[in-house]
Amino acid sequence: MNIVKVLDAKGLACPMPIVKTKKAINELVSGEVLEIHTTDKGAKNDLTAWAKSGGHELLKFEEENGILKFWIQKG
Amino acid sequence: MTEQKKTTIVLFSGDYDKAMAAYIIANGAAAYDHEVTIFHTFWGLNALRKEENVPVKKGFMEKMFGKMMPRGADKMGLSKMNFAGFGPKMIKDIMKKHNAMPLPQLIELAQEQEVKLVACTMTMDLLGLKQEELLENIDYAGVAAYLADAEEGNVNLFI
Numbered sequence: 697m698n699i700v701k702v703l704d705a706k707g708l709a710c711p712m713p714i715v716k717t718k719k720a721i722n723e724l725v726s727g728e729v730l731e732i733h734t735t736d737k738g739a740k741n742d743l744t745a746w747a748k749s750g751g752h753e754l755l756k757f758e759e760e761n762g763i764l765k766f767w768i769q770k771g
Numbered sequence: 772m773t774e775q776k777k778t779t780i781v782l783f784s785g786d787y788d789k790a791m792a793a794y795i796i797a798n799g800a801a802a803y804d805h806e807v808t809i810f811h812t813f814w815g816l817n818a819l820r821k822e823e824n825v826p827v828k829k830g831f832m833e834k835m836f837g838k839m840m841p842r843g844a845d846k847m848g849l850s851k852m853n854f855a856g857f858g859p860k861m862i863k864d865i866m867k868k869h870n871a872m873p874l875p876q877l878i879e880l881a882q883e884q885e886v887k888l889v890a891c892t893m894t895m896d897l898l899g900l901k902q903e904e905l906l907e908n909i910d911y912a913g914v915a916a917y918l919a920d921a922e923e924g925n926v927n928l929f930i
Contacts, residue, residue: 711802715880718801746802
């Protein structure tokens, strides 16, 4: 996986995780991967839907100690 | 990429909580790459008022309206459990604890994300609000301009 950036969105509430993810992915080129850490429980559904709608791919999702981690590849 | 989608929101309410919901959806839609318009009418116009008093020439009724309505987003009351102004204080405290963004910052963020903020000129006249009293970088329009956006809208909300 070509992870070029890690976004720390821990502690942020809706809509910030999605807004920050959007900003971060704008700086990537197609094929690069963004890793996102968040603690907002809604983010699982939010980021999954967002990635799909924007033509990006959610490669991996993990949850440990209440921290949700996402790896999204820019489409 | 496919053609850009559109979200339009009519913000009629002057309640802090309802305006917050409108602005959260607007910011989310902007992150979804939608072209977003919030059309402020009636009490929703108060969300766009500057906090400071702007001296403008007004008639008696217009002055009264100006005094009775909240001057800016931060001064707006809650739709439920307002408790004569104590409710908003409580909710803002709770919001801070949960790291939720207060309404004035949500409005700033929306402007940063190029959400189009529109003030309805007809209701501005009714409530006696002048352009000088509202935030910078706002569009002024009427129902036709709103409909032009809404007829192509994928998401249209009235709050």
